[in-house]
Amino acid sequence: MLQSKLFTKTRKESPKDEVSKNAQLLIRAGFVHKEMAGVYSYLPLGLLVYKKIEQIIRNEMNAVHGQEILMSSFSPKENWLKTDRWNTMDDLYKVSDASKREVALSPTHEEMVVPIAKEYASSYKDFPFSVYQFQNKFRMEMRAKSGIMRGREFIMKDMYSFHKDEEDMNAYYETVKESYTRIFDTCGIGDKTFVTFALGGSFSKYSHEFQTITDAGEDLIYISKDKNIAINKEALNDETLAELDVKREDLIEEKAVEVGNIFKLKTKFSEPFELNYKDENGTVGEIIMGCYGIGLSRLMGTIVEVCSDENGIVWPKSVSPFQVHLISVGNDQAVLDATKLVYDQLQKNNIEVLWDDRDTRPGQKFADSDLIGLPTRVVVSNKTIEEKKLEVKDRKTGDIKHLSIDELISDLK
């Protein structure tokens, strides 16, 4: 893409009303636009990152046989009365129409997915299965100061699985846990993300959070480097320590942000909706459920918190909006022609490239390039033309190499 055609621009100053690094950088670099506290729109560069993350997660959910659906945001009040969450969930937005009929604006979709499952599945032959979606959620957050990491409106991947017995649910739960580990690895924050034991609520002993270490985190976790796991603050007690066979003194306290969680719901939601199955003999059994969430906006914000430096964002390759930031220095025809050749070659090789073709001074282009944070910066100037080599800089390490176009392409592939 030509940067001169991109309608967004970078800005030098951080927005005054943003304290979080992720929002500051994403706004300065033109990835998101703030609408109000906790509500952001995604601009072209931001949407490209969002779609990369979405596809990484979709591939993993399909690999564990999740079936993709898309549920509505409006959700019938009667469903929430049935689970007793209409009056007990503090962050539930309620919307009424002119006739004063109320509906919920879904903060999560158990109240919708269980009736859908009940519509289609009733025999032992219909189970197990799992469904997932990428969907907007609405939560009445009173403190929304963490940029895109804690929103009043945010995009989430939520998956729900349905099983005939606990054993089957437990096995699937472990499969998804591994799949989550792969997702955060692929997104470039695997080394800072820990499977974290959390309280499971009244229906199961533990749930698991995926917590990423960052100073921007609002949670405290206690890491066992030996076991490569962590325990969150609420679950940190003698019983947990004994069960996990870790010693309190070996744990390291860190601030962290929860980028995903998996939860054994058991019969918590199948019971109120009477989601059952009939076995071979006509005997009725209860359906056992699991649920598995990843907040995509939060994940994107966390990647920025973890992968950035004083000059801007440092996108991991897997989620970067483009792989190469191609910069033409000066406006002589020779430079523009040489840059065009590189641009065409990269595109022909399916390497995503943003060409800064703006009529702007080089210093500004370099600063913008660092701020936007694509993994590889390639400079074309009269000097590089003379040397018959491109100047190639790695955004993460700062290393500079001088490569021919063929060497660059083979490097990038």
Next chain:
Amino acid sequence: MLQSKLFTKTRKESPKDEVSKNAQLLIRAGFVHKEMAGVYSYLPLGLLVYKKIEQIIRNEMNAVHGQEILMSSFSPKENWLKTDRWNTMDDLYKVSDASKREVALSPTHEEMVVPIAKEYASSYKDFPFSVYQFQNKFRMEMRAKSGIMRGREFIMKDMYSFHKDEEDMNAYYETVKESYTRIFDTCGIGDKTFVTFALGGSFSKYSHEFQTITDAGEDLIYISKDKNIAINKEALNDETLAELDVKREDLIEEKAVEVGNIFKLKTKFSEPFELNYKDENGTVGEIIMGCYGIGLSRLMGTIVEVCSDENGIVWPKSVSPFQVHLISVGNDQAVLDATKLVYDQLQKNNIEVLWDDRDTRPGQKFADSDLIGLPTRVVVSNKTIEEKKLEVKDRKTGDIKHLSIDELISDLK
């Protein structure tokens, strides 16, 4: 995909509370799930169709240099006060949080996109550009009886263009009009869809609707077959007739549904937000806007209204969830093995195939296949194995051919 793994099922009876054909068929075939009047969730097959339609539209919007973004649903009240629509728009949902602060749940995004444009564009060099999104809209519909064609919550593609003068806007408007014609052609309803002259409101003489003829339509249009255009009821007057050079007596009245519309907004929204530009001399000029909408849920519903018969849906190839419905008759190993070979060959050739591998009687499989409506049905049975030919039925014409797998593949490509 294996049909036995699909969690949805077909149902024989139409839902009692649905009068529209699109909702009846889509629910019976397991494409959508009704949550309440005017609110539907998309199940796996329905989401596949939705994504096909989305990609057709995205390709055309990218071809006219639209930049894809994703704006939030929550929209600041002050923006709606500024355009005077907070108190005048009947179908606007308002949501308040615990502190009684109100926000709008966007029914359209002019109030959001203009402030975004203003944030980044102010010089004559920044224009023209256009942005678009696929996004959930919310409208307080009092009568929502048309299935997915008129929703309280529905997905829309909305594009907004920004220009320095009317001439540029008019030229772009014509480009998008052609792009819309291609979209409806590609979606398989081009021959029933007419560019329809509608009133333009206070800011321009005409707007244009894309109206598709169907008995399920809630609009009346008047078609000039000669000119291949139509006029809607509100715009049908002597002045319009004279300007378009058509005679009232040559017009044919038809019921139709509006699948898209394009509108010259001129300065209607740039003015309240003071979206201006400075020209080469520093003189300030007003920005001229156009907007371009397509309701994707409505388009999907319209395709079903137009492309269906007494046995079910007849998907156009371009939007069908799969190209081939592969049906194995009986459960002998020979049939299953032969079907598996066809299934693998089709997939290897990138032909999307749904294999009805269920342990169900053939009559049920054939009825379900007609209801679900994939373009090509391929049957494998002991008889076809003996004849060394597959039975291939065209869902639209009902024609049956007997083909080898190679002939089938070359037919489908």
